[in-house]
Amino acid sequence: MTTIYDLAKKTGISKSTISRVVSGNGYVSSQKRKIILDAMHEMNYIPNQVAKNLRSKHTKNIGFLVNDYYPLVGELVNSFTQIASQYGYNVNLYFTKTSENEIHTLNLLTTKTLDAVFIALRINSWDTIGSYAKFGPIATWQRVKHPHIYSNFIDHYPIYYRILEHLDKQGYKHIGHVLSEYRNGNTQARVRAIKNFIQKHPDSKQSYQFYHGQNGVGEFAAMRWLQDKNHPQVMMAFTDYVAAEFIATLKKNGVKVPEECLVIGSDNGEIARLMDFPTIDLCFRNQMHNGFIYLYNQLNSADLPFESQNPRWVDAD
């Protein structure tokens, strides 16, 4: 591997001058520059990024942390990585799995193995996570208010309430909700929307359940629906994948969807389009984009503008 030192030896020019042309900082006469450039080509020089990292104390690596894999994660990390690479950042993907491991990954901030971190789904408390913000910026799309964590969250309340009204007008008087863990800020927003809705519409029936994790949730909820003689006419799921699993389970048991049960997802992921069920676009793509922009702005004292985030109902065609 060619180093800057080899170049110096070969050309008889000092390391510092070479460094100047490589990095593009500082003055170098055009004769010397040419000699150096030629030598770089000839010797196939590629600057050692690791050495740069040690000096500059940053790596242009951003960690993308999720507790576990579920289908939306692919789309999430895709959106995030696309924009990151446009700005010259690498994305390191971590499935944290356990709370110790999440801490371990967060620790990579301390030595700038990671310049910054995006939390897609967390394990530890936000306070614990936030305590790492002194080592590098932290962003999330989750609903949090924390002094040291940036969140470009979407408030699910208004869109959720609006959908309930919409369904009510269409004559759906019994609605079921598959909700995520209660500690989740937007789960609470949804519960508030449901409760307020019931107050205004006492003739309407709303039933809801909370679930941890995502694997098998749709199937489990569907089994409950099947067993329940008095099941809802509409089911709303907290993510498309759960809706998809719900639908699949119902269909396997001979239930006609949406005729016998309308199922509505959240996220507007690929799967909703493919399986053709209605969903709520909660703008995760823009959220990923903006999450990165925040991180970038922090890291580079820049002021790149954010994209707007407008959740909307996406009906099946």
Next chain:
Amino acid sequence: MTTIYDLAKKTGISKSTISRVVSGNGYVSSQKRKIILDAMHEMNYIPNQVAKNLRSKHTKNIGFLVNDYYPLVGELVNSFTQIASQYGYNVNLYFTKTSENEIHTLNLLTTKTLDAVFIALRINSWDTIGSYAKFGPIATWQRVKHPHIYSNFIDHYPIYYRILEHLDKQGYKHIGHVLSEYRNGNTQARVRAIKNFIQKHPDSKQSYQFYHGQNGVGEFAAMRWLQDKNHPQVMMAFTDYVAAEFIATLKKNGVKVPEECLVIGSDNGEIARLMDFPTIDLCFRNQMHNGFIYLYNQLNSADLPFESQNPRWVDAD
């Protein structure tokens, strides 16, 4: 940030001794070890990985390269990352997009920003890619025979041929194939299977088309199917996602699936399970696993065993 130097100053013990207890290499008396450990705790010491990287000339980073995003990529990178993290490796995700950018990413091998590289989907020729193998091991799941690139590919020929026979016995005499780009080794294997099958079964009709990329392919192929008066009774797609899109498009146009057209995917991804269509399990999970194992073995002169890879037909239930 606490460094080994701070620790030395604080305890009055030399940097090297400290390094020994931090890294766990070499002898240190238990008294000194205790003093150091205490100081480490007290000062909240975390070793600087970047400095280690510069010394050791490796980073425990493995690059996962794909040309672009499509739904299976999430599952691919998930399988790969899971096993990688078990062995202490980080995974850097790159959507290469252009050939220059793929080269640029491959260049990260030269300075060990990346220790090794896994190619999920490539852009440049295998020869070009293989020329980087001198800087670090390269693996892929694609079908290649190249002296410097490890490939744990599955031969699609036998399973594909077997499925054609199976379908034939079931009375399907007209089968359509949606195939990937022709330069792909397994596309060619599939074509061979089809051609040989026709020879043995002259009463059978097989029609096939090649497609570049993946976005919109399923929809496009479905439109052709719809326009074709004499359309196949079965369609085989080169990946589940394309099958899913094909099915979705057919259904939107009022075609009953599988009654009017049986659609068969490839990969056995999540979407096949959810949409409940038959598919071929080509063991990508094991392929990702084994791809990593190869890289690990190369990097660490180890000899970890591979998992077996047995493709099989997965019928819808």
Next chain:
DNA sequence: TTGAAAGCGCTAACAA
């Protein structure tokens, strides 16, 4: 406009 020298934080050969 250029070069010498110091240093980023860590490890390892060598000497003690």
Next chain:
DNA sequence: TTGTTAGCGCTTTCAA
């Protein structure tokens, strides 16, 4: 068992 020293490859003062 421990410390001294050199050095990984690069950048950046500082002085010339």
